[in-house]
Amino acid sequence: MSHVEDALTAQPVTFPGHGGEEIEAYLAQPLGDGPFGSVVVIHHMPGYDRSMKEITRTFAANGYNAICPNLYTREGRGGASPEDAAAAARAAGGVPDERLVGDVDGAARHLRSLPTSNAKVGVIGYCSGGRQSFLAACRLQFQAAVDCYGAGVVGTPPPQSPVRFTPLLDQAPTLSAPLLGLFGAEDRFPSPDQVVELDAELTRLGKVHEFHSFEGAGHAFFSPNRPSYRVEAANAGWQLIWEWFGRHLSG
């Protein structure tokens, strides 16, 4: 894999998602001929915002084709801002799992079709996207997966929740990719007990995985624009991500 460090292009694109509907996305690519590994970036619950596009560019700056699909494309049609689309999606109960899988499948296909692709694709997600990364890796074929503090893989949502997601632990047998899990030891969603439960189940199933829980960090410790940011956890987490994707997506 040869790329010019920190040299990249980034642009909005569209691709066919679940049900063939056109999905908006942000595509960032390293300069160079490749071949490059690829990453689908699943945004957090607040949506397809500036911080997620920055993360997508970071993958390209480090030698990966990366795409962040706007999972709220449908709610945002008509020119709504990403924040308004996120609020509408939340009020409507969140993104249905089937729709998520279809949209992520379309994003992965788009990445594999790029002339610089090495055909290896990973998936990473943050917050609600962490759960969705796990879901996508259970339902689709990936070469690597990363779950950043995804709630709802183990356990049920609070009774007041409008987000109608179901636990995913029963789907673990079909996990298609090595999974890196990055969690905050002070997080409540997912709680440390839930992280232990998922870890144990993946071990029982013989699934390749590596979990890290960072002391002093809670939810969303990767977000530099939020008070939840924890520089030690974020720096260590990024290093683990580079090692994980370097191991599984190169060549």
Added chain:
Amino acid sequence: MCTYATDTVPVTGSGKGTPAWFPVTETSVYYDHPQHAPAEHTLNLDFLNPSRGPSARVAVELTTDSARALATAILAMLPPE
């Protein structure tokens, strides 16, 4: 944390969004990560009119103490039922 908790309250009134006033028909109330306010968690209010699309939204994010103070002030300000 992502609390995911939301309560939706049917309301009647108006909100001033962009570019103009619009009828408000429901309000989402939730305590979760803010989009903008500099706090880990805030009490978030979305004054909405879903029939006019997702942009018909007046959004407010309040710190916990602010939200409690506001709720107390609202109840104190209202005339007796």
